[in-house]
Amino acid sequence: MHLEVEERARFEAAISEVKTLSPRQNVLTAGEPLDHSILLIEGFMSRYIDRNGLRQLVAVHVPGDFVDLHAFSLEVLDHDVATMTAATVALVPHSELEILAQELPKLTLKLRFSTLIDAAIHRAWLFRLGRLNAVERIAHFISETNVRLMSAGLSDGRRFALGLIQPDLAEICGLTNVHIYRVLRQLREQKLCVFRSSLVEILDPEKLADQGHFDPAYLYIDLQSTDALSSHQRPTK
Amino acid sequence: MHLEVEERARFEAAISEVKTLSPRQNVLTAGEPLDHSILLIEGFMSRYIDRNGLRQLVAVHVPGDFVDLHAFSLEVLDHDVATMTAATVALVPHSELEILAQELPKLTLKLRFSTLIDAAIHRAWLFRLGRLNAVERIAHFISETNVRLMSAGLSDGRRFALGLIQPDLAEICGLTNVHIYRVLRQLREQKLCVFRSSLVEILDPEKLADQGHFDPAYLYIDLQSTDALSSHQRPTK
DNA sequence: CGAACGTTTGAGATGACTCAAGCGTTGTGG
């Protein structure tokens, strides 16, 4: 998200606390009332639905993402939030967000835009789960994550660090972890990409994207320019 | 969505055109720039992703829903929009929405709230596709639709009209239409529900919801009160 | 050093798919 100098300053002043979180830690639980939102500064976090022990990830967050900005309006979340790796987060009280909203309408537009991107990513995940087979799902996820991390300055387009393990991929792609292993082996043998727990290496980004029917348009990222915090193309309105 | 008298009047004044659409008609195409949003007044509409001929529905809209309010900020959609049945829609120019946003901040909050519900429904669909089997997916979808239609005053909790055919269910649930038939037969034989193209009859709503691991919390509907337009619980902020 | 957990591998089961065909219904044009 591209912020003007003043916006950034005001936004940073609104942060009530910066916290370090340990890996694999539950952070928020569905149904809890919330009075602040979380900005992810470093590390990876996830949002997931857990019903009767059936766990499905609905989002993976990379540095620069607001993890639960939607809680500002919804007040209560319909899902849980957890860290995947160790993480640094900034807490922003909803009361401060309300003040910011009134004083900096352009910033509000940018924040709203980011919740809409979040929804667009949900839709891409729906396509992935509904219409792609196992190999294609993984290829799609890795391609998507690669683009998002490039935009955050955390991937060079071929290699990036990711704190995910095979059971995570299973919960993301609606598969079992045993099957994830077989799919990863296949991607390795096809020389498309190598997934080693904490490091992903994409050998052929274009073929991988093809295999996953991936087109980054829905991320609304201006691939020409990136900035440190994360760089969803800014709304022109 | 609950609107105050003034809000409703101003909102209705913002409508530039009311249109009747024929069934099974494409209305918007991904990538097209948009300068207005669509409010569905009567009938059913869908949003779907089509990549290389693979079609996946990402949303079904019922009367009272804004179909593409997110286009107001995104400007371009990442998916297509179509009618499922004959439909009546109201067009609201984005320029008018912008004026409304400035003059009626509370209305803006309500509109934003409705886009967040939209995202919450996406997440429930992710759970459905990622973690439920065929019978459970259909049970979940029918239970969800029942609650949404009750809230719109279009279901009594046991019967409702729906313009969907079996291939639609297939594209919603990530299954093939042949398999949809077998699942529907099973639901019929289990005396849970009967789906007859244009009429859905739920014989045991509670068991059906159980079967689909369905909990309506994510719809943020106040099930005590309903109103004609649609009645997402209004944000208190 | 042991426990917990992730990874790797195999064998067998099964849910959903594919292909194929007949039937019913709807809409349309002659």
Added chain:
DNA sequence: CCACAACGCTTGAGTCATCTCAAACGTTCG
């Protein structure tokens, strides 16, 4: 108004992708 085409529904047989269960091995962490 009838004939036909298009499309949805129903059914069966066979295939295949993914799951389940089980077990061994490696790694990390306390």
